[in-house]
Amino acid sequence: MPKYPPVTKFTDNVTNTLVEVANSRGITADALDFDLLSYETYYEGTVDEEWQLLKGNDLLSETTEIEIRSSTFLLRQEYEIRIHPSKPRPYLNLRFNLATDKYKSKIVALIDPKSEIPLKKGVQEWIKEAIWNKQLRHGFMIGLYDQNLDKEITRLLMKIQKEGPLTAPYRLPVGEFFPPVPPIDDKVILHYKNLKKQNNFIDGVKPGDLLLEYIFPKNGRDGRGCDGHHIAVLEPLSRHAGLIMVDDETITTEQDDDSIRFYARISGYVQRLEGVFSISQELHIESASLRDTGSIEAGIDKEISLKVKKNEANEDSIGIGVNIDVQKLNVSGTVGAHAKIQACELHIGAQTHKKTNIHVTKKANIHLHRGNLKAKEADIEILETGRVEADIVRVKKMVGGEIVARIIEVDTLYSNGRLTALESIEIQTIEGDGNNLIIDPRAIEAYQENLEAIELEIRTRTSRLQQQSKEFIAKEISFKDKNNRIKHFQERIKDAVRSGKSPMRADIVRLQQYRTEFENLKQEEERLSDENERLQRLKEELDTLYEADLHxxxxxxxxxxxxxxxxxxxxxxxxxxxxxxxxxxxxxxxxxxxxxxxxxxxx
Structure with missing residues (x-):
């Protein structure tokens, strides 16, 4: 290729100038390189009648951010460059590309790990020059937004010095100008949907729960790209304003500059009828099944009453595998296999399958029970092979099955029943064989937990009291050893007083220390006595529990x-x-x- 002498040009578009020179010489622009000799930045603001020369690189020293972001603000740069044939730089082989955001308001240099970056004098200036040259080739301005470029290059060189040559692509931030701030479109957030469990039929809420939120539309801000061009943003969309209507008796609102938030006044579940959101505490459904409703798990802490109305002999009111968790539950019909029910109050008008599991914190009322029930109190018309664990259980007819309770009352006991109680079992009539009537206090969970807690406390207090008693005896022996010595100090004090002299200060201090130690020992003895009395009361309480079978x-x-x-x-x-x-x-x-x-x- 013929050798061409360097040529100096003034330009506001480096890429176009390189192409023009290359075309005049019959070569490609890639065969040319350039040195930046100088550059100047000009701007024209709203009140300017002509272009103004920027002194330095800080636009904000001569105008405002608001004006820089405006569409009326103009910005350009002029460059003096020396164009010459491209040739590799000794030692430095920097392979990189520039990447930007979609607005071209931020620039990052992506450095290939195959780059050869020697830690030699001047390498920082070479890297900066290479980055600036590539910025100019891509039509980006320089100097206005890359104030941290030197610091980022230093960080790169320190990494290489510490860890060795790059082993992975390296992102070197070049700078950012004035990125646009996108507008915020209005929207509605249904927070209550995030409170419920997956595939749950209703949305249970508590007082104070955030239910809904309307986000106000907000204007964005125009920006300025690294190429100097203005970046316009769209107006925000407003599609939901005024569309949220709520029942003020059950839902309250709060508002600030960003949004309107809707909170629950009462517990229950969220419903929307005729476009109005409200919180209801009563739900009536025909039946519950995995196909039609899924599980209904609002939680017993929320005041929701559920009534399942279907009562057909050949179809379950609560289907197979359905989970129900509400405060009050009234089921007219049958509860199917593998159903799980949790409630404070429960009424089942028909029957439960033998593979149902029911937990009721207060009272359960069931017509025919075959499954597993745990409750505070249970009234059952017919117990047939099922199991009931409660504090008080009342059964009209018991045909097999098991009851574990503090108090058990059965009108008619047929065959193969197992009744285990803490205090009493009362039966009106027994009409079958193979029944077991058992008084077993330890079979009652509350009794067993109380017993274990007292036994543990007795062991803990006994061990601590033994250790503290040993320490007290040692202190008491040490104190008695001091008794003879303290009498000597007391006599010296008396002699000094009789002779009209002031007692020695050391003798007075020793006597005061002796009296303080005596008071401390006395207080500790009283405390140990109190601890021992507390331990004896616990043992008496334990003995009383051990005699539960006698009562x-x-x-x-x-x-x-x-x-x-x-x-x-x-x-x-x-x-x-x-x-x-x-x-x-x-x-x-x-x-x-x-x-x-x-x-x-x-x-």
Whole structure:
């Protein structure tokens, strides 16, 4: 290729000038390179009648950000460049590309790890020159927005010095001018949808929960690109203004400059009827199934009452696998297999499947129960092979199954029932065989937890009291050893007083320390005594719990037929006292006779 002498040009578009020179020489623009000799920045503001020369590189020193972002503001640069044939730079082989955001308001240099960047004097200036030259080739301005470029190049060189040559692409921030701020379109956020569980039928909420939010539309801000061009932003869209209507009695609102927020006044579930959002506490549905409603899990902490109205013999009111979690539940029909119910109050008008699980924190009322029920109180018309665990259980007819409760009342007991109580079992009539009537305090969860808590506290307090007593005895022995010495100091003080002299200060201090130590020991002795009394009260409380079997009673208003097994279990020793009565025995109790316990039958 012929050699051409360098040529100096003044231009406001480096790329076009390189192309013109290349065309005049019959070569491509890539065969040419240039050196930047100088550049000047000019601007024309709203009140300017002609272009103004910027002194330095800080536009904000001569105008404002508002004006720079405006469409009337004009900006340009003029460059003096020396154009010469392209040739590789010794030592430095910087391979990189420039990347920008879609507005061209931010620029990043993406450096290839294959670049050769020697840690030699002047390398920082070479890198900056290479970046500026590529910016000019791409039509970007220089000097106005890259104030941190030197710092970023230094960070790159320090990384290479510390870690060695690059092993992965490196992002070197070049700078940003005035990025536009996009407008905010108005929108509605349904926060209550995020509160519910997946596939849940209703949206349960508590007082104070954020339900809805209307975001006001907000204007954006125009920007200025790194190429000097103005960046216009669109007006925000307003599509939902005035469309949210709420029931003021159940939903309250708060407003600031950004949004209107809608909060729950009461607990319940969110519903929208005729375009109005409200919170309801009663829900009536025909049936609940995984296909039609999914699970209904609002939570028992929310005041929601659910009524399931369907009552058909061949179809479940609550279908297979459905989970229900509400405060009050009234089911007219049947509860299917693998259904899980949690409520404060429950009424089931038909029956439960043997594979249902029900937990009720207050009272459950069930017509025919075959599944598993745990409640505070349970009234059951017919218990058939199901299990009930509660504080108080009342059953009209029991056909098999199991009851574990503090107090159990059964009108008619048929066959193969297992009744375990803490305080009492009362049965009007027994009409079958193979029943077990058991007084077993430890089978009652609340009793067992209370017992274990007291036993643990006794062990803890006993261990601590033993350790503290040892420490007290050691202090007491040490104090008694000081008794003879302190008498000597007391005599010296008396002698000094009798002779009209002031006692030695050291003697007075020792006597005061002795009295303080005496008071501390006295207080500690009283505290240990209080601790010991507390420990004794706990042991007495434990002994009372251990005697729970002696305070329990089994009552039957009919006559035993010899096929009912009666068992009392000692909670302390686990010894069983078993009887199979075959006569009239209205009350059966366990009584202590000397060191032994015996079953007592009363007619």
């Amino acid at each position: 329990a009673v089994i009552t039957h208003h009919g006559t035993y037929n010899g096929h009912t097994r009666v068992v009392f279990i000692d909670p302390k020793t686990s010894q069983e006292y078993i009887l199979t009565p075959q006569r009239k025995a209205t009350h059966i109790r366990l009584r202590r006779e000397g060191d032994e316990k015996q079953l007592l039958l009363e007619s």
